[in-house]
Amino acid sequence: MYRIIISLLVFLVGLIVTAGGIWLAAVGGSWFYVLLGLLLLGASVLTWRRNRFGIGLYGVTLLLTLVWSIGEAGFDWWALAPRGALLAVLGVLMLLPWMVRAMRPESGREGARGGYELNSGILALSLVIAGGVALYSAFSNPHDTPGNLGERVTVAADQPDAGVPDGEWWAYGRTNAGQRYSPLAQITPENVGALEVAWTYRTGETRSGVDPEETTYEVTPLVIDDTMYICTPFSTVIALDATTGEEKWRFDPQLKQPPTATTQHMTCRGVSYHRAEAGDLPDNVTLATGDAAPASSPDELVASSAAEATTDAAGVPQNVVTGGAEAGAPNPVVTRKDVPEDVTLPGQCLERLFVPTSDGRLITISAQTGEICPGFGGGNGTINLWANMPNITPGSFYATSPPIVTESLVIVNGAVNDNASVASPSGVIRAYDLYTGELVWNFDSKNPDATMPIANDEAYSHNAPNSWSVASYDPDLDLIYLPMGNESPDQYGGGRGENTERFSSSILALDASSGRVVWDFQTVHHDLWDYDVPAQPNLINLEIGGEAVPALVAPTKQGEVFVLNRETGEPVLPVSEQPAPQTTVEGDHAAPTQPHSALSFMPPVLREADMWGTTLFDQLYCRIRFRQLDYEGPFTPPTERGTLVYPGNFGTFNWGGVAVDPERGILFGMPVYLAFTVTMEKRADEMSRVVTQEGDPIFNENFGAPYAAMIGPFTSPLGLPCQQPPWGYVAAADLTSGDILYRHVNGTVRDLSGRLALPFEMGVPGIGGPIMTAGGVAFLSGTLDDYVRGYDVNSGEELWRARLPAGGQATPSTYEGADGRQYLVVVAGGHGSTGTRPGDSIIAYALP
Template sequence: MSMPRPSPVLWITGLLVAILGLALGAGGVWLIGMGGSWYYLLAGAGFLLTGALLIARRPLALWVWAAVVLGSLGWAVWEAGLDWWQLAPRGWLVFLIGLWLVMPWITGGLAGAPGERPPGVLRGAGLPLSLSLLLALAVGGVSFFADPHDRAGTLPGPRAEVAADDGVPAGEWHAYGRTHEGQRFSPLERITPGNVARLEVAWTFNTGDVRGPGDPVETTYEVTPLKIDDTLYLCTPHAWVIALDADSGEERWRFDPKVTDELALQHQTCRGVSWHAAEEAAPDATCARRLFLPTPDARLIALDAETGEVCRSFGQDGQIGLWENMPFTQSGFYYSTSPPVVAGGLIVIGGAVNDNVSTTEPSGVIRAYDVDSGELVWAFDPGNPDLTVPLPPGRTWTPNSPNSWSIMSADEALGMVYVPLGNAPPDQWGGNRDPAVERFSSSVIALDLATGQLRWAFQTVHHDLWDYDVPSQPTLIDLEIDGQTVPALVQPTKQGEIYVLDRRTGEPVLPVEERAVPQGAAEGDRTAPSQPVSALSFDPPPLEESDMWGATPFDQLWCRIAFRGLRYEGRYTPPSTRGTLVYPGNFGVFNWGGVAVDPTRRALFATPAYLAFVSRLIPRQDAEERLVTEESDVPLNENLGAPFAVELYPFTSPLGLPCQAPPWGYVAGADLETGQIAWMHRNGTVRDRAPVPLPFKMGVPDLGGPLMTAGGVAFLSGTLDYYVRAYDVTTGEQLWEDRLPAGGQATPMSYTGADGRQYVLVVAGGHGSLGTKAGDAIIAYALPDN
């Protein structure tokens, strides 16, 4: 009897399968030791046994692999249900190996008993494997067309008539959110769900402001242009101001503030300029119509909106220095990235500080200047809130106090300005925070517009240790609650809560309850026993090991091991030296783009995003030694002077993919009077993030903001793929999309041209820290002339 000749194909296949099995088995043992799933050890054993049997040319290899296929399929469905994007990474490798094993060059080389011919694909050992593969294919096909994350429903139609607000003509856009209310809602109706698919590019303008070699990583286009009369006004990352003809996109003028070089900036962006028209000025008066520009080198400049010339009568030769009376002055460590609010004859402005650099950072003071002269009228110091009069020379405001880097709102009828506040630095350790200052950390506050005195404060996070600062503009809207009209404020937050408050008092309109949270802060710190949770919440369910994801079983196994190695007890798990999983991460369920609100429907359009981050405290022996940055870098996250530096990074696999399963981004609609989420759909593709540019609709984060219109259409451009999209407000159905030349991480706006057409304006300049493609395009869309 002669022995069958060795098969190189079988030998190589068996060796590779065995090697894969060793890797899975070793990782599986590690995971089991951490209290995790047994699947990887069992699957690794199946890989090893199959590999050995293939090398030995035994048909039993196909039986064993059929068991691996069925076991993997059952485990995957048990853990993930019919979720294609969770099933596919768990099973594609097992499935492809199975397909390979039923090929003739494998089955034909397997020896049976003496005198028997080798089994065929559909005979003997090949039949169970073929059937298991068919079952896996069927389950995969069903799951591909299912979407367990989709929530279908409808928002109510218009149920209230809204009078013209703030004297802003329907076809114009006078403030960041169109009006002081910050609704990001256009009353224009010409673009509807029935015709939006016909939108086309009307014109494109390129600003010429592009990233340079000395710019910080986070150099970004986040601007929402203004439209007044027939002119558009916008600013660029380097704080150039450009005026464009609203109908043609032709440049009328530009202004370069000559920003100081070599600034130690964390962010280089300009979200917009502010507008003011003098009430009694002559039509031809110089600077009767003004724009106010915040700059990266901490100035506020007044410009003539007609010419772009500096208004020399304002401040000191046309500008105000925001370092005045500021403690710990250091170039680039304090500046405004958001446009100030101009109301009641005042310019109210806050500023950003570089995150987590030290315990000696500038103040978060909010200041109000006379809109004509630039004279300081009042200042709200979170460390000394009762003293709002300007300080004399030589005095400084409270350092390290919560700052307002985002956009404010105002209600001139109530005489209040609404301010979103960040955290008292450092963000992840609060052992030495002043209780007086911490009263306002991660809060939205109402200040008297005339005096700066505190009217009320609502804290969204107690003793914030997660960088859950209030990131977005408060949105003002009137709601009908129990038969009464309530002037409300809608405040989105990074942790996913949307607080709906009475803007007169700060009391909740939708219920807010305090819930117990994980305890056990780092040495020298404490945790709050509870945190406020709103009835309207986009807080995701807590992560579990089964939520870990990867492109292959191996990086998914890595993520499971990493998940088990981090401290995680749900939202608000305190930072630790071990490393804490922060979910939602400080990227935020909502960030500076906020939400759009339709005052006629009394509903909102939101873009919740879900990304986990890791926060690891690094003990420092020397208060000034760098632990997480190079000497040449801005010392972000060093927390110099505190007992811990901090490492902050997205929770990703070695392949750079999120360790949590998709979707990572949605569009959603919610009823503001009931607090109910009406619909919620995955949004965006991985076309511009994947190695192969395939438009898989997995749901990606958005960083920007939405626009709603009275025509029943919403627009969004900020997803990580380069598209602007339109949606039916009632159902959330996507109606149209167009490819952008760069990342569109900004908020669209809409206006009427002289030709009577409704335009939708999109800014596509990219976002440095997100890695989206850089550009400098301003794009106007409109329906065809005919």
């Protein structure tokens, strides 16, 4: 009976592999699976018939598979395991005494010591060789690139945006330069392992079933004068004692707008801080005390801006302009509140926070008390960001990133829903007077020369490319640097206007005082892959060729890191234009070339041999899918047949970006590698749902466009990535040469393997950014395995990790407490679209 069971198992495996191998060969893939399947079928038939040569044939098959596997994947354990693990297990079962005895003739079975002979020896030798290869592979690290920075001296003494005390964190990237680098040095590679929890705070606000899927904790805490400021995904602002974690005050903007079918995000990446001295106030701003008027409610704001807008059942505007004109749509007519000539500012509002909300407001509150600061935006401390917007649809426009604050202005960008409709609000960028809230300039990327404040009875251009991520600011040059997105739809570019083609997926430098374009640098031409620039540009002064260069570092989703002169926009590290694939859907075209930087984390082109699975079967499935999809390497345009996009729109880098060390001239980041698939679905009409169900949130429908898009990760039937691991690294690079200094596999599958909680170090994806310190330690909490980690900046070696109670998809910050200790603060609240555990914890770590 044992022989029959084993023979049937081998036969079944052989049958599946043969059938799948024929299918794979038919779509242009490897013929090896056909050979493997036939050999397994032969071995199963022979063992069924008690022919001992079946065991020997199985051993030869195992050896052939091993040689083929090493030829395809090298000595990489995670690549070899799915090719041979199942066959090795069956080989062990075939070599057990019950099987060997059953293979002897009936008359010779009684009293035999097991009947091992030449064929059994061939199989045994094959298993020993396979075991040796497996053992060697398990302890090799073929994907690691070791390195050591050695003694690197300061590359440029003067850095942009100085003035923030060493022990504080005043802006999203610590300063408006966005370096994410702290001069603190108390925590070092030698003592980081002793970090322990100093305090924990719970906000009490977590994702619920009525919230959008992408309700995410992405806030980076600010720390000023021993007070920590955080916001929740629901735009609540909380002030904590940075040394003890005790709550000082809480400001709730009372979001009243319920999630709708068009609501895609609930996110707050942070608030912005401004400190003024009484003597610095403009003549029309006076100090006073007293209560401020309450902020306008979301219902009042949307109603005042959308009196003439109508929507269909899906929440999509019906009375909108859907053509490709660059000028703004004429509807609806909106009224901006009058700004008083004199502003009364309570004394406690000399220090203020600017709070963006997900329902389209910008509110200013006292950093000391959390109370509304009057006089800004018409007396109630609130600016209506829906003002002059076309295509008013609740949930379709929001400010998710902290604004930039200069000496006289607060500059606000905003997110517009991706790929819901071509009739979207505008991605306009606006600058308001710091004290009055009066509109000073507006930059509409479809009408870039009209920066004077728009008239009350006009509207901005609909569907203009937006800047949803965090901007940077150089006060010496008075330039603001904005990472730009695309107009919807991302995957179809037919009919885009001249200015859209210019500004989409670019770094945009504006004169902060006027909104005038100073320079722009496009990172993707005619973007069809949702490769918008996702991260805050890092501003750093580099020494190159003996000269100090004012540089800007721009990490991108496709993995290119562009290092530009931030004064001129010219590349500091070489950028070349390389040919790109050209096949597109009807009505579209592809750019003939795409820019590539000398500093690049773009992954190698995927091969069929890179397909992966936990077993032979799902790996074979992924190979077939790989061959069925259109894929000509990077920048393969989306098609109706289905396209493999690698890296996918999750991005090699996303909004977490990178940290830069001005003392060493390096960057530290978390490159991520996940392939996605895109299938363009032709629409029968402009408004019917194609890729989503009625009642579900609207994603990728592209109402008004000729195609909807079916987008998702490239996964096997088990839901695992079809490309072999690792999927995530930590890495460092030299910003003056473009050399990658080291790269290490990063993260475990503990929280991606269900109840098994497997601690395998496979390198997992992540979202969120790192920070670096003068002590030589980098910190990162963004991986999808719910850990915060500390790394030796010199080598990239992981030195410390601590378990988090929820997903840590936010960028940490570090500061000095009132007790003189250096603290690391981590937000653990989870990220809806990555599926990490939701939570509401703010955790501070310090040395004992």
